Amino acid sequence: MLTSFLKYASVGVLNTAIHWTAFFILHAGVGMPQSWSNVSAFAIAVTFSFFAxxxxxFHAESSPARFVLYFGSLGLIAYSVGGLADYLALPAIVALVMFSAISLITGYACSRFLVFR
Known part of the structure; x- marks a missing residue:
């Protein structure tokens, strides 16, 4: 289990770079609210993360059903964290750090025990 978590975390580093870059482009560059910037950036990054x-x-087959389950569960977290950041008027970096920390643990558990079991 430690090996798969370390692999998941490694993919997560690349996923986080993709997510953060897209978030800042959408939020600071385009002017989207944090909630929509976060969920949109997540949608871009999660596609890479799912297949990797x-x-x-997990050495598992990818399928549309698995993708929807993976996307849906983590997408809800991404939107919720962005929405909370909007509600509390937190800086954008706080939303990104919160989501990155929460999704590392919940994403691994969801992937290992639900999506790729």
Whole structure:
């Protein structure tokens, strides 16, 4: 289990770079609210993360049903964290750090025990 978590975390580093870059482009560059910037950036990054984790971390087949489950569960978290940040008027970096920390743990558990079991 430690090996798969470390692989998941490695994919997460790349996923986080993709997510943060897209978030700042959408929020600071385009002017989207944090909630929509976060969920949109997540949608971009999760596509990479899903396929990388299916193949490399969990050695599992990717399927549309698995993608929807992965996207839906983590997308809800992404939108919720962005929405909370909007409601509390937190700086954008706080939303990103909160989501990154929460999604590392919940994303791994969801992937290992639900999506790629």
């Amino acid at each position: 984790n299916a193949r490399w971390t």
